[in-house]
Amino acid sequence: EAGVVQSPRYKIIEKKQPVAFWCNPISGHNTLYWYRQNLGQGPELLIRYENEEAVDDSQLPKDRFSAERLKGVDSTLKIQPAELGDSAVYLCASSLTWRRAKNIQYFGAGTRLSVL
Amino acid sequence: SQQGEEDPQALSIQEGENATMNCSYKTSINNLQWYRQNSGRGLVHLILIRSNEREKHSGRLRVTLDTSKKSSSLLITASRAADTASYFCATDRLGNEKLTFGTGTRLTIIP
Numbered sequence: 001e002a003g004v005v006q007s008p009r010y011k012i013i014e015k016k017q018p019v020a021f022w023c024n025p026i027s028g029h030n031t032l033y034w035y036r037q038n039l040g041q042g043p044e045l046l047i048r049y050e051n052e053e054a055v056d057d058s059q060l061p062k063d064r065f066s067a068e069r070l071k072g073v074d075s076t077l078k079i080q081p082a083e084l085g086d087s088a089v090y091l092c093a094s095s096l097t098w099r100r101a102k103n104i105q106y107f108g109a110g111t112r113l114s115v116l
Numbered sequence: 117s118q119q120g121e122e123d124p125q126a127l128s129i130q131e132g133e134n135a136t137m138n139c140s141y142k143t144s145i146n147n148l149q150w151y152r153q154n155s156g157r158g159l160v161h162l163i164l165i166r167s168n169e170r171e172k173h174s175g176r177l178r179v180t181l182d183t184s185k186k187s188s189s190l191l192i193t194a195s196r197a198a199d200t201a202s203y204f205c206a207t208d209r210l211g212n213e214k215l216t217f218g219t220g221t222r223l224t225i226i227p
Contacts, residue, residue, distance in 0.1 A: 042217030
């Protein structure tokens with residue numbers, strides 16, 4: 001079974017440029033998460049989807065960040081415009097419905113973003 | 117803000133020794149999980165312990181949970197070089213699927 005797939009693995013951009021990350025969750029997982037992980041820290045949730053509905057986006061900086069999950073499968077996370085402080089690793093995770101899966105999450109390898 | 121704080125921040129031990137790392141949290145929890153993250157990779161789930169459990173084992177892993185002290189420990193026995201990674205605890209609350217991760221312990225196993 002394929003795991004969570006993210007692309008690209010690395011991205012280097014100049015500040016004020018737009019950037020997008022893509023995630024393909026494990027087949028059958030209806031819950032999808034985007035996290036940001038700063039160097040030396042644990043992941044922090046940005047947004048959580050149940051199928052195509054964003055059910056928790058309270059930590060998403062909505063002035064510059066946006067996300068979508070069309071058809072409840074793949075998801076994209078976009079930053080426009082990027083700022084220096086956005087440099088981090090962006091992780092995608094997926095899980096089965098919480099009550100079935102005890103909230104065990106499966107993570108992709110992440111996209112390391114460097115904003116210059 | 118980080119719910120969990122791992123201790124120590126970094127730990128280096130000889131291969132074959134046991135490694136113990138601790139996690140403290142601030143609010144009531146439903147479940148506590150431990151994840152491992154190898155350098156440049158995503159997190160991998162290791163073990164989950166419910167709030168009504170006190171100890172759980174999985175292979176070389178032993179997790180304890182003390183809800184009165186709001187703390188958990190992860191013991192890795194007979195460590196191997198492949199155990200070199202960062203270890204994170206993560207908690208969720210009853211009725212809320214959001215996982216809150218700690219700051220992690222960086223474990224280095226010296227061959």
